[in-house]
Amino acid sequence: MEYVYTALLLHKAGKELNAKNMEAVLTAAGVTPDKGRIKALLAALEGVDIDEAVKSAAMPMAVAAAPGGAAPAEAAAAPAEEEKEEEKKEEEEEVTVGLGSLFG
Numbered sequence: 001m002e003y004v005y006t007a008l009l010l011h012k013a014g015k016e017l018n019a020k021n022m023e024a025v026l027t028a029a030g031v032t033p034d035k036g037r038i039k040a041l042l043a044a045l046e047g048v049d050i051d052e053a054v055k056s057a058a059m060p061m062a063v064a065a066a067p068g069g070a071a072p073a074e075a076a077a078a079p080a081e082e083e084k085e086e087e088k089k090e091e092e093e094e095v096t097v098g099l100g101s102l103f104g
Contacts, residue, residue, distance in 0.1 A: 002031050003041050011050045017042060 006025045010017050019042065023033040 002026065002029065003034075003037050007041060007045060008050070008054075017045060 003022070003026070006022050006029075007017055009025060010021055015021050019035065019038050022038045022042070023035075026033040026038075
């Protein structure tokens, strides 16, 4: 997890995502860098728009939180609405599948 945080921190700071910078941040945080994990993460992030990935990763969290606080009247939704919710969940799962590899 600290490797993903390192990549996000470097991105947010506007620094280049490379092995040298990641090793420096991890070392400063007291973590012994694993060059293999760094290399794998950098390869996984190649060509990824991190800002877009963060936005799409945050959306399922907000959407998933809404049904938990639903009123009992909303629990008796029509079957058509349930189908739409299932489709949304499937789409959200598709988006997050690629992101899951970042947190391996």
